Amino acid sequence: MITTLLYSLTGMVLFGMGLFTLIVHSHPLRKILAVNVMATGVFLILVATAYIPFGKGAIDPVPHAMVLTGIVVSVSVTALALILACRLQETSNLDLRAKTKQSSNTKESGT
């Protein structure tokens, strides 16, 4: 009981910390890190919910399966977001180059 609560609250705090960082920090890697921490927080609550001390019965495997799914999803998204961030960094200077080259032919880039 206490253990469940303890870990659940930890998960909650991790979620909050991640959320704050996600919005306040502007570095893309930091944002992605924050999302990962948030996800870990959510998973922690979920697994803690299923936790039963030894000898008190079988553990519910469904949350574990859900967390496994969640981890895989989060890794995939993280990888994609990282590549996107790299690409963004790479194009920003290329775009600058292109712009300075043909400054007459600029198009309005969106907000």
Add this chain to the structure above:
Amino acid sequence: MIFFTTETPAWIVAPVVLPLIAGLFCFLFSHRTFSIALIAALLNFLAVCFLTRQLILFGPMHCHMGGWQPPLGITLRTDGPAVLMLLMTAVTGLGITLYARGYFSHRMVTPVRSDRHRQQQRYFWPLWMLLLAGLNGLFLSNDIFNLYVTLEIVGISAASLAALSGKPASLLASFRYLLVSLLGSLTYLLGVVFLYRSCGVLDLDLVQNLAGDGVEVRAALALLSVGLMLKTALVPLHFWLPPAHANALAPISVILSALVVKGSFYLLFRFWFEVFASIVTSSALNFMGTLGAIAILWGAIQAIRQHRLKLMVAYSTISQLGYLFIAFPLARVAGNAQLWSIVIFMALAHAFAKSAMFMAAGSVYLHLGHDRIKDISGVRSSLPITVFAYGIAGVSLMGLPPSGAFIAKWMLLSSSLASAQWWWALVVMSGSLLAMIYVFRVMSRFFVIPAGLPPDTTEPLSPLMEWPSLVLALISLFLGLLAPWPLLILAEGSTSLAQVFPGGMP
């Protein structure tokens, strides 16, 4: 060996599995991807038609994946709203597939950057097919965690698609989109966790039965809603939408604006008025309605202020999504059936009209090489069908009769007047007028006869780029006259809304 009959519920999986396989093959093979996608889109359409027929003949269907009953297994089910959303996706999807073909082959003709264009075309098809599978799965799934996975599929493929143009602006928008989508999913997942804590089940029917009105369930609903609102871009959380939608390639803008936002909205609506209907309070409904009202006005005003056509259309999406939420506070008066019809009509009409409009905007962009509203004069004579489609789509967005949006607005107005909440009616009317301004601000530029001769530089657009938008616009316009059919499907599906499942353990 099992023999399938028309009554077999297992047909339900077709709209998910078909595009899924198509997506895999589109990725695997580098040639004939369009043919694979087109066949999949056609088969998907046929499958959805079949499901519709099945629904009308035999009522709602439940299909247990792997034969495992809830609470353990995952259930897919069809009911009226789900089938209508599937139909919307299938029809729009067919149009998008054709349009994208025209779009990419037109771009391939141009010699500059053909490398990049080939790359875009190469990866568009698998991403789009998987997105389609995810969306169909989302509309069909009856399992709250499975919905999370489908949301992720939709989110990731949508973000990848949004980045496909490779321009820095679209990369930035897409990065933001991906993060927002992730944030939304995580918030949603936290809601699922809260729900699982208090109910211990994942099947929506069981959740509906087991969820009391405890504070934990309320918190879960709040979290689920916030997550989905983020993905739906309801107004304070809308910031990511316009750049992502406007900077994407044209067929992708269509997908994002017409379909993707509808998925999360559909879920949100289902949660509020089906699964958790018993714990939703009036003040919460009013709150959502207020947000919707702000969205209508704010989005429309922003749309009027834009200088670029695609941005304008994107802001118009924000405004139009507001209409979906303004229906919430009328739930108490209008009743569930009426509410579903309002929302479904609005969603359908918007999907068709917005896809037509984005297609038209994309064609104009491709034709002129830009989409600055002040310089688009003279397009009327070179792209008559596109301009026509744009106009009809605009009419539909304004909610003029006989469009589907008109039916929705009619029901909105009559229920708000019947319940003496006339302020919602006022917002709806002013939203229509603002929509008129932004639609015709562009429309009138189309009609300007340019002073000099237009530079006749570009290739003529392929008919695949013009006709799908016109057909979709016409569907959206005449949806109002076809209203009895959606209503029939909705009525068939409504039994599932009341259907009670035996709860507890098997």
Add this chain to the structure above:
Amino acid sequence: MKTGKVIMGQTRNRHKRLDWIQRLFLLLVLCLTTLLGVILCSSPETAPGLADAVAHLQGRSGVESPVTAVLLNFRGYDTLLEVMVLLLAVIGAWSLTKAPLPDQITDISPVQLGVVRLLVPVMCLVAAYLVWQGSHLAGGAFQGGAIIGAAGVLLLVSELPWLRDIPPLPLRIGLVLGPLVFVGTALFCLLWTGNLLGYPEGAGGWLILLIEAACALSIGLTLALLFAGGRPENELVKADKQTDFPCNRESL
């Protein structure tokens, strides 16, 4: 340039001082977290969950490990979609960019090379064992796939050009193999028993193992390719020599 600034600029703003809107947001997040925490504490009694249901049906699943039973049998549909998420990440990554080439070809010490040569087969063995073990203990396709992926990463880090040596089609086949086997099995079951992923009586264990083996391979490949950071050089063979931005060709 707006984008550059957004990415790399402003990184230190927050460290200096929180401006008022950030403070407001801090307050908001604090309130939210506290509220949700209080809700968690106020209802410590969690619902029984599905443990009994799983235990009840475990025997019919064909595997002994309950988690594997849930993942690949009871809720196999979730996992099917999840495998698609992984594949989507790869497609998304490939659509964005080519894999960057290494900075410069450095000489790898023979010791390192030897270690890698030794380690990689061992890791593959471990992965196979994990997949095999998944049916009754902790482990399974994801864990095994992760190990394979780690092996791939190791090879990439050692700058062994294995990625370039695989022709594009087999590479794609490798990526799609897991999902395809999964869907194929699901459809086979659909035809056989009338249920998507409804394994025929008694065949569950073998089919699950088949799916897991194929998926582990694909997942490993997927993860390694995600690490590589884009599509391989020889994907999209017909590509022109001229790139969009000639100034920075190597990073495209």
Add this chain to the structure above:
Amino acid sequence: MNPGQFLLTAILLSSFIPGIIIFSLPEEQHRLRTILNLCGSIIKISLVLVMDAAIYYGYIFEIRIPLIPGVDFLLNADPLSALFATLSSVLWLLTTVYAVGYLEGSPNRSHFFGYFSLCVTVTIGIALAGNLVTFLLFYEMLTLTTYPLVIHRGTEKSLRAGRNYLIYAFSGGAVFLFGVVWLQAVVGPVDFSATGFSPSYLDSHGTVLILIFALLIIGVGVKAALVPLHGWLPQAMVAPAPVSALLHAVAVVKAGAFGIVRIVLDVYGAQNLLLLGCLPLLTAVASITILYGSVRALQQDNLKRRLAFSTISQVSYIALGVSLIDQPLAVIGGLVHLVHQGLMKITLFFCAGNLAETLGIHRISEMHGVARRMPLTMTAFTIGALGMIGIPPTVGFISKWYLGLGGLAGGNWWVLAILVVSSFLNALYFLPILSRAWFGKQERPWPEELYIGRFETRLMLLVPPLVTAFTVMAAGLVANAQISPLTWVRFIVREYGL
């Protein structure tokens, strides 16, 4: 589908299908386009005449398609529909002929004629609408189909006019929609009927019903150019002359006026309105519009602007007539003016268009002695103008006569006063034009002599105004004949049992 439903559908399709085909025709297919247009309008007129006869003998036409509960798409032809439909279809034929001549050699003609045909389809739809929802549907469509015509020239000025037109029309449409929904929320679904809705709602919802009446009248009043809502009409005169004819005589303004008639007679019904007592409001607005329009017309030098203000004034006779609903004679005067005003105004606009197209004359100050150069056109113009003033034997006199009689019969002497003042003002702004044209001496060369040929202008421009001018005279001379607008209006009023 019974023959009646078939006939209604055919009437709508007879202009819709040519319109769609014309859209897809290449720009150069002049001949085919003209043939399509003419065939369509001739077929339409024949079908409408068949329908008129059937209505006269009591045949009931109805197409009802339920959309959602409480909202039906309903087409229903009654004598009033027949009046408007006949007017529109006949004038459409003439306007088409005129437009073919007028637009010779100008760009984007396939669009123009496409929208033109759609516009008439929609107008007929308005005539045939059997309930407020259907009316609203076609009413909004009318705005949409006329907008491209208004901005057809594509100049900044026409864009501005078009924008104003849209804002006015759609705001009106929004108010109208609001009123319709509200009315339905109060009294349930209302189909047009001779008695209006059940009077049982009057006690409980009296005030609300008055408010709704105001909303509905404002909604249609925008198109009917009732006074505070008339701003778009004078601006819209930048459109080509056939479009002006369409706006002023065939479709738009007429649709507004027709809407007022429908709301008064068929939605609320005479009895309900008399009980509610809100008609004096309409009477007052109509009277103000009549006088205001005439006064403003006096100040205009631009010929089409003067005609536009004249329209504002004249159309309100219709509203004035039906607002005196307890006097059958006044109602007859109002209703028959629906036709008469259309005939006269279309003549005037045709002539104004001829002047502009042939000699480049846009201003009244340029018209000195123009009658000597274009005697036939000016004859037609004169007949139209005299009709507007109300000189017997033109049709204008008939309308005013009945209106005046109705006013007197109800003891409303001020109606007569308004008529007299208005006629005086009409004379004041028309007679100088006539005297200048006929008796003035040409002082300077014509601004821009665009056409020199055998006739005074192109034949296709000349025939339509002559035909309409002839009708203006003829319908006035034989007003009491078996077949005349007046007879038909009497038939209508008899049907309403007033």
Add this chain to the structure above:
Amino acid sequence: MIYSILTFFDIILVLTLLWLGWRLLDTEDIFKAIVLFISFGLLMSLAWVRMRAPDVALAEAALGAGLTGPLFLAALRRMRRAYKGERRLDSHENREGDHGTDPEQTQAT
């Protein structure tokens, strides 16, 4: 007794997790943050074991720490390289751009 020892262990573990989480989100140096993230992931897998979720623990160790960490590091390296390219460009052609800010305060490694 065992109960209290376990609880003590729990509290230590939780506090460490929170501290690591806080440090990794707050530390100025991205590289350090990533290293912290990897150790955070490893510690998490300890927590999963404690929660009797060995499958999750394995997955976390392999995926969460073992693969995500290197992914971040690779991305950081790539971004820095791109950024340097940008700097180079800046100094060559365009000095008025406002790119001059360093990505991180401290250049680790």
